[in-house]
Amino acid sequence: MTPLVVATRELPEPSLSTLEPDFRLRVLGYTPSELELAAEVGEADALITLVSDPVTRRVLEAGAGLKIVANYAVGVDNIDRAAAAARGIVITHTPNVLTDATADLTMTLLLTLARRVIEGDRMVRTGGFAGWSPDLLLGTDLKGKVLGIVGPGRIGKAVVRRARAFGMTAIAYGRSPRDEKDPDDPPRVSFEDLLRRSDVVSLHLPLSEETRGLFNWETFQKMKPGSFLINTARGQLVEESALARALDSGRVAGAGLDVYENEPAITPALLDDDRVVLMPHAGSATVETRREMARMVVEDVRRVLTGEKPLRPVTPEVGTRGERAARGGGAL
Known part of the structure; x- marks a missing residue:
């Protein structure tokens, strides 16, 4: 029988449509629960998932013929890797x-935080702009500020490269040694030193039991007063109730969040705070990036179902190369 590929959602084309007619294709078109996903994979040879899909042991056991789970993401914390490895x-x-x-x-x-863009936009749209004045909507310069990268991997280094163009200097916390030949690889400091010195703390870690809730009230108390927090990594790195408290205390001056602790739900106190800039988990949301992600997913599904090795496998024991790079090597 022709192999069946189950995808939980449509992906940017051309991608899923290229699997036909070589394979049967079923697109669910909704965000499945664990039980719903388990009910859908019984006949599947391949499963294409998003990072929000719960690929648990129950789901994997229900897919008796599953050969590959292709995750449309870099992170794979939504997948029970040990259970997948046990089933091959x-x-x-x-x-x-x-x-x-x-x-x-x-x-x-x-x-957006530094120049108070959201506040300014709202002021103009609601008729609050009465003309220029010396103290209107004062922000802060980036030049001369210290950027602290927590997890100096590929994305962290790319942020450093951009921040340097604005005159910022960077430090980083990560367990891998600094590559002295890489101008984008910042000097390593202790976690406490990074918190104490950084005007901006930017998170670029995978989610693990070690990193879950890393930014809690105790952590926020150690941050430089008036600093910014940016999280484009994983929402559960940050305890949102503690962040709201840190904002109220003035310890944190503002936060830019693309991911959330209980996504898609967001702590109400953050929704009502003008010092918080919110995005809907859109870090990879460009046409070019999403199309390339779809191409990668489909390519590896096709390779596995035709007996070839995938080009982007995840090693269950130590995580993906992307995860290791994100945290600067080794477990944090």
């Missing part, structure tokens, strides 16, 4: 392609 199921992801898009959004969030 290949996991693939989409590394490298979204580095620049995510770094661009990181800088967008920072610039």
Whole structure:
């Protein structure tokens, strides 16, 4: 029988349509729960998922014929990798392609905070702009400020490259040694030193048991007063209630968030705070990036179902190369 590919959602074309007529294709078109996904994979040979799809042990056991789970993302924390490995199921992801898009959004969030763009836009639209004045909507310069990168991997280094153009200097916390030959690889400091010195703290870590809730009230108390927090990595790195408290206390001057602790739900206190800039998990959301991600996913599905090795496999024991690079090598 012709192999069946189940995709939880449509992807940018040309991608899924290129699988036909060589393979049967079923697109769910909705965000499935664990039980719903388990019910859909019974006959599947390949499963194409988003990072929001719960590919649990139950789902993998329900897919008796599954050969590959191709995740339309760099991170794979939505997949039970140990269960997949035990069943001989290949996991693939989409590394490298979204580095620049995510770094661009990181800088967008920072610039929006520093120059109070959201507040200014709202002021003009609601008739609050009565003319220029010396103290109107004062922001802060980036030149001369210190950027602290937590997880100096590909995306973190790409952010450093952009920040340097604005006159910022960078430091980083990560377990891998600094590459002295790479001008975008910042000097390493301790976590506490980074928090104390940084005017901007930017998160570029994968989610793991070690990093979950890393930015809690205790962490925020160690940050430089008046600093900014940017998170374009994983929402559960940050305890949102603690962030709201840190904003109220003035310890944190503003936050730019693209991901959320209980996504898509957002802590109400953050929704009502003008010092917080919010984006809908759009780090990779450019036409070019999303199309290339789709091409990668489909390519690896086709390769596995035709007996070839995938080009972007995930190693279950140590995580993806992308995850290791994101945290600067090794487990944080």
